Every structure is written in C-alpha cells, then in structure tokens.
Amino acid sequence: MHKCLMLATQNSFDSLDDDTNSDLQMTHHRNTILDALDELELMEVDNDPNADQTDTDDDKSQELEILDSATGPVVPPKIPTPPPTVDISYMVSILSASEMKKAKSKREPVNTSIDLRTDEPWDTLKAQILVKISTAINPRMLHFDDYSLTYHISWVLPKPGLSLLTEADYNGMMKQVDGMAAKAPTVNINVIQTQPASNNNENQGEDESELAKSKMKKQKESAAILPGNKKKVANIQLLQDHWICKKTDSACASTHCYVIPGSEEHFPLGHQQLDCWASAMVDISSLAISPVLQCRLDAQAKTVTEPTSSTPVVNITFGNEFASLFKSSHTALNTTTSGIGPVPISTSSLIPPLRKPGNDMSIVAFCALYQLDDSITTKFASHSFKEAHLLRYVTFSDLKEMEFKFGEIAALRDAVERWSIPTSMA
Template identity: 30%
Template sequence: MPIRSSARNISASIANLAASDLLNSDDENQMDIDADVDVTLVQSDDEDHDGKSGAGDEQEDEEEEEASEDEEDDSEDGDEVEEDKEGDKDEEEEEEEVVVGMKRKRKASAKKSDKPSPSEIEYKVCMFTAKQMKKAKSSRGHPITEILNLSSDKPWSTLESNILTKIQLALQPSVLRFSDYSITFTVPPLLIKNNPNVKIIVEPKEATNKENEDSSDDDKDGTSAKGKKGKKRSTKVPKARDILPANVALNAKIDELREKWICPTPGGPCGSAHCFFTETQPEHFPLSHDHFQSWAAAALKGKAFADLATPPNNELFDQVARGARAAQSPLLKRRLELHEQAVRKSTPVAPQVHVNFPPEFANLFRPPPPAPPRCCPKCLYRST
C-alpha cells in the first residue's frame, strides 16, 4: 500500500508540472488563453512501455507478497485481496489518464522594434594651427573647416579615426596623436517657436525693354536708367514686333495729329515744333507728347470726345479757348459742379455784425464846450 500511494503522488505531481509548463511556456504555437479547452496529457509509446514495465515489476512484487500472505491466511484474507485488486484497478485507471483543465494561450504577436532608424549626422570640423592658438581669440582668423558625415549608430572610435584623418589632411603633423589636440564639441540649439514670424521680401525683376516700360518710378527715386548690371536701357526705336497690339491704333492717331498741327512759324513765340491755333484761338498753344497722347486716346473713343480738329476737354487743354474745345461730357460737368460746391462750403464766410449805439453814447467822445471869456473889473463895477 505505501508503494501504491507514492506512485500515485509521483504521477499526479508529474501531471501538474506538465500542465504548469504548458501554461508558462513562451512558444509561438501555444494555445489562446481565452479558449476553454480540456487538454489530456497522454504519454508517448516509449513512456507507455516504460510505465507498463514499471507497473509490471510493482505488480510482481505485490503478487509475491500477497502470495506469501495468502499461504498464511488463505481463509481470512481472501475477501480483502479481491477488494484490493478492484481498488488497484481503479487507481491504475486514474493514473493512466489525468485530465487537466487549462486555457489555450493566445498566439504571441511579433513585437515591433521601437528603436528609431539611424540618422546621418553632419559634423563641421574647425581646426586651428598652433600659431593661431597663441593669438587672441578675436585675432586668430578663419579656421580650416572640413565636413564629416557619419551615421548615428557608429561608435566613438569611428568618429575619432575620421577626425584624425581630417587633421592629417589639413594640418599634416609629423606625429599624429589624438591626445596632442584639444577638441571641443558644440551642438547648435534648435529654437522652436509656437508662433513664428515669417518675413517675406518681394523684389521686382529687371524690367524689359518694351515700349510700355514704366520708368516713372526710377525717375522719382532719382535712380539712373541703368539696369542692375550697369547696362543702359536701349533708346532705339522699338520694332514692330515689340509694340503691343493695343498701341498700334494709338500710335497711328498720334502720327496724324503731329502731321496736322505743325507750327507754321518754327522758332516763334510758342517755342515748339507743334502747336494748336484757330480763329477763336489765335495765340499758339504748344503741344507736347502728353497732349498728343491724351488727344489721340480721346479721338479713338469717338467724335463726341475729340477729333483731328477739336482737342478734348480736359485739364491739359484748359488754357485753350472754350469754344475751340470739345463739349464736356455730362459726367465731367457733374463732377466739376460737385467740386465747386465742396470748395464753396469749405471756405468760411465772415459773419456780419451790426452794432447800434444810443445818441447819448456819442457825447462821451465829444469835447467839452469852450468856457465864456472873463470880463474886466470895470465891467463888473458897471454891472453892480
């Protein structure tokens, strides 16, 4: 009986250890923890054979003991031997199959590596000679600069060897030792602003030599007509392909006006080669390029604004007699009237003040009446 109980304990402990090993195992093919499955531990063929042989030896020993006991007490122990055999069969059946309730572990997922990929670092190596180091920092001059690029996962020995290589190429010492040099490292700080200010500078490009090039800005600023490279702008007559299509008709109308209004007395009192004069305007009115351009633009709009014989009615031709100019447009008349009304309202008018004085007030400013002449003593005696 003691041998049987010890065998049962050993088999039960082995089954428990096997179940715990399955639960604590880290193999990828383990069962899911959340799956409720009953797992039966079954021995292999070799283990079954060994188990059977071991069980057979135990049974032979037990049978020998039982046989010796039976010879002594056949009648008394017959019933007990049968009960023991039945109990042994039940125990052997329990030992053969041990059912352990366990949960299948979930398949372990492959963990992603949290290590960042190595990045490339740029090192700016600035080297000073021994003569430069003897001078003050402000008077050392510019150092010898070399650029070095290495991956961030490289060890310190690799960086050290690369620095020595740069020193050998730049300074060319007779003996190359890392301990002979004072090396300092600085990392430029990166300032991150929450609200960064952006400064945008817009610069105009160099103007082309087209006909419509506006040079008034340069004249106002006092700058010369030279470009950025010091070249003068072309003063040649533009070619036909350089003239914009919108200016072809305007240039043709300007040519017509120039041919018509040539001064008959060049070098006269007007002092211009082109001037405007009529019977109502006998005095010569000199015409400049601005006058011709404004006149041609108005003539292109229609005869109601201007034609070859009648100039437009604008501020450039205010000195021309009103009868010789074209009629003003209704819009221009209305604007001129509103402008005159605004000027009248803006000019202050002196108030009229009337002051009335009583006649007695005027006596204050009158001189007193002359005193009567004095009489002589004789007159006074006679009167008495």
C-alpha cells in the first residue's frame, strides 16, 4: 500500500511538471493525494485497536472541558425535603338531629377518636368520619353533605373553630398542625347532623313517641298559660337578650349578668332572679327597672314601724256596786255569746286579728318578696287577684276552694303575718 501511495505521488508530481498550466489537473492530483493520506490513517487505526477508544475519550474530555469553561460545573437540582410525618389524634364528637332538638345542657353527644398520619389525604379522613357516624347514629342514608363539621385545637384555635367541609379546609387545618410543637397533636372535630332525625334507624320509634308526648304537653301548657304568664315569659326572653354577660367563661361563670351602673360589678342573673324581675315587669313597672327588686322591697318593709297611738289612755275604776246595776244584761250577753262560740278557722280571715295590711304592692311582688312558690302566684292570678291589700278579704275556706295545698296555706299565713302590721290599740 505504501508503494502504491509513493508511485501515485511520484506520478502526480511528474504530471504537475508536465502540465503546470492546467489548473484542473492540479486540483485532481491534490484530491488524489488527500484521499491517499486518509486511507493511510485508516489503515493505522485498524492496526492499532486502542487508537479509536483513546481518540474518542480524548474528544469527549475535550468537549466536557469546553462545556465546563462555558457554562460552569453542572449542579444537580435540590429536591425539597417534606416535613416529618407525625400521628394526629382526632377527637370526634357526634350529635344527631334529635339531640340538637334538646336543650343544650341535656344533649348527649357520641364521642369517638381517629388516629391518622399527617400525610394522609383528605378523602381518608372523610371516609373515617363517615364510618364513625354510621356506627354512632346509624342513619338510613349516609351522605357527607348531611353533616356540619367544625374543628378546634386547644391553645391554638379556640371554639367555635373553623369549618371542615372541603379539602381546602383540611389543608388549612394541616398548616395549623404543622405549626404545633407537640409530637402527637390533638384536633377536636364536632359533627352535627343537619337532616331530620327520621333518617336514623336507631331509636326511631322512641323519637316518634317522644315527639307525640311533647306535642300533647305543649297543647296542655298552651291551654294553661294565662295572659300574665305569657307576658312574663316574653319579659324573661327580653331580659336574657339584653343582659348577656360579655366576660369570658373563665372570668364569669354566668351567661346573663346585670352590670351595676357606675361600676364593673356583675350581678349574676339566674332563673330565680330573671323570673322575679320578669314578674315584676308585668305589674310594677316602676320597680321593674332593676334586678334588686327584692332588696328594695325589703328596705321598704324595714322602714315600716309600729304606729303609736296619739289617743290618751284613761283608766277608770268602778266599784262592785256599779257592776251590779248591769248584772242582768251582762248575764244575757254571756248567754248569747256562749252559744256562738269561737269563729271557725274555715271562715276566719287570712290576716290575723289585731293586724292590718302592710305596704300595698302587687301579688307578684308580694310572692317574690316573701319567696313563695310560683304555684301560689299562679293560683292568685287565675282568680284575678292583682293587689296584696285584697288579701284582707280572703278566708281559709276561699283558699281551699282555690285548691291551695296545706303547705302553701302555711307558707302564705307566715308571709301575711310578716307583711301585716299591728293595728293601733284604742
């Protein structure tokens, strides 16, 4: 092969010497030389097995050096590290629609718990809650939309908390949990059934019977409620709406309080105080401006003193002779009076002898002042007794006809005796 190359080269140069003026032939001979050189290099590569690999590696290293110098070293992208997963304890409180109809103090929720990891999706928690609902109240149809869910976290998110109905709500809750330092956080979830209790299989017959009983009871109560009592109930509602305590539960345990004007002192208003105040508003509007009605009436009662007679007392002594002049008539008088005898208690007046009515006030205020039962107030109101001075005309037989019980009569006699004042002695 080398010999052929040398002969071709020699012939080419000879031809160049002969045809120096021919450009076309020169170009042809140059191409022939280059082709021969290429064939020579290929033969050397075939004879050297390491030549191809070395050249290829050198070329790649050179290309990498050029890329590094142009763009800098290649840095792999950083993969974000997810927050560590922890266990969450969900304390679930479930209230059915029938329980929601009861008074707040009488509701009995079904409490249960769910333990999940923080990386669990929203659908997993929702499915677990539906399982707990099915176990607790056993509804006929189980739909997530039939329930209202809220959550709160102690020391982080106070009551009433936030809603937990969508995946966005769940993600917001997870942000609250991620910000907690506790290793095992606890989340409180309240579940309230918004659909009627008829969808529940459990205790359905009992609910229907209780509903029928409540209807009958309401009908009886509505028939027995007098106009005065309706006004009192309305007044109680007005007082509760107006005197709502604005302090926190830790500062004041009462829901309704009367704030004394000019100070921050709170006067707790319980059922007894509200009932007394509302009753006073029905008849004594002038005294119904404050819950301290009883204190005012007590102060008025204390100011009443026993009146002293301004009539002079003259003591006259008669001898036995003077008494004998009227002996016959005196005997007749004794005979007449002995036949009558003492006045029966059934016809005697409620106010004791030698006493007269005290300060005039309404029957409602009288019963509230001396802490008489509401049943006594109701019986007087049902017979149109409005003022306390009318008690002077009430007899014990009247009380029996009004269906007063023995204990009520005794309490009323004690109150009247304290309320009445002694008459002036002539």
